Amino acid sequence: MATRTRRSQRRTEALSRERIVEAAVELLDAAGEGGLTFRALTERLATGPGAIYWHVANKSELLDAATDAVVAAALAIEPAESPDSPRGKIRAVALGLFDAIDEHPWLATQLATQLSRSPWGSVTPRIFESIGRQVGAVGVPEGSQFTATSALVHYILGAAGQNAANGRVLGPDVDRGEFLDAVSKAWEELDPDDYPFTRSVADQMREHDDREQFLAGIDLVLAGITALHLPNGQASAPPAT
Amino acid sequence: MATRTRRSQRRTEALSRERIVEAAVELLDAAGEGGLTFRALTERLATGPGAIYWHVANKSELLDAATDAVVAAALAIEPAESPDSPRGKIRAVALGLFDAIDEHPWLATQLATQLSRSPWGSVTPRIFESIGRQVGAVGVPEGSQFTATSALVHYILGAAGQNAANGRVLGPDVDRGEFLDAVSKAWEELDPDDYPFTRSVADQMREHDDREQFLAGIDLVLAGITALHLPNGQASAPPAT
């Protein structure tokens, strides 16, 4: 091993910020938020902490970079059947983020804290821009665009955040059906006096589909925007799921 | 000191789960998420870690308990001018949560993680129930109640989560005006080619009011529910902010 060569080639491969972020994402995906430690990182990269700290200021910056990388990748994906209506594009962007959070559950918490900690960071504008452009294209007047876009972004992050971990945090081997069943049962056993509503929708919770539900929420917000911020209901009708 | 007495009176006051949770909330409020350590807790309660661990299984459970306590208190508050319309009540519940998160910024992250970690915990049903009841009262048919309520709850948590920390995480002494100004300026300096929309709403971001904006989003979702899930637009007209 260590066939040291003369040119710019290193023993394994040059350590770089990129490679570190990549490894960080893998660790986060594999073991959740708690899985990213400098110890694990040094082991996986076969190096020491000092080398990592040379490329990255601290753990917080590393998390930000990992978040940024994943979000950028998610927003860059072009949907297979690219929709031409602005509403369709909004749904596509939202679904992209939804899927990204579903694939990287740690994103949910990370986005929530990062959005509030530094709205000037690169993540917020990226998401905001993607949604906002289409909001403008729908025909929302300028004065309402900030409100409408904010509402959409907040809904997306709130919904995706909750749905994300549902399946994963319990362990990747838990059956989704069983999980929903358990929650539904728990809801049905609540005190009928204190929780009449929650009990009554327990079966709807059991049978709901996350993505479908998520899109239904998007359509709800879009319908609200149409109703409140467009002169009439002229925009393209909300597409059927 | 330590005038040890014979009866059931202790030196300071009996240690109890309640007192521990109370102290935890105070520490969280004072110093944020990082402020809650068992060290600080033992110091404030003038005891040792063992005593605390007798009443509380681990830090995670303590955080859950603190979250639960604050949310329960927030939902229990009756608004001064109790609204009689279901929409008004939804707005009141939402504002209650918004204010609670504003007062206890750590709630944002905590709610996000807790909601996804254990939807059967006591927090989710509590919030869900409060909103859901009013959704039913608005006239949403049963089959759509789960969807409508989910959308509202997701929006509330997403929005409150972001707005919450805006003012606090930067330090309690940062002026809100300056903060928004800084963000707005940062947005205005983005690349015009990549971020036309974000640049165009930079001034709206500068002048927006968090609460007002939050309520506008609620109205948006409510309008969407009215449009999509009520036979006609019969429900009480959305209140003017």
Place this chain on the structure above:
DNA sequence: TCCAATCTGGTATGCCGTTCCAATGTTGGA
């Protein structure tokens, strides 16, 4: 009065992020 159950708080352990630094590899000028 005694005992078992309950409760307390000090001490000890192992992992964490982070710092420090001696040792390496790399590069450009003489």
Place this chain on the structure above:
DNA sequence: TCCAACATTGGAACGGCATACCAGATTGGA
């Protein structure tokens, strides 16, 4: 070709954290 500056590495060490352990204090019941 050599060497001095520089960039990069990774090992050892530090303080702080959540948590486990346990010896002793306190208590209510027989």
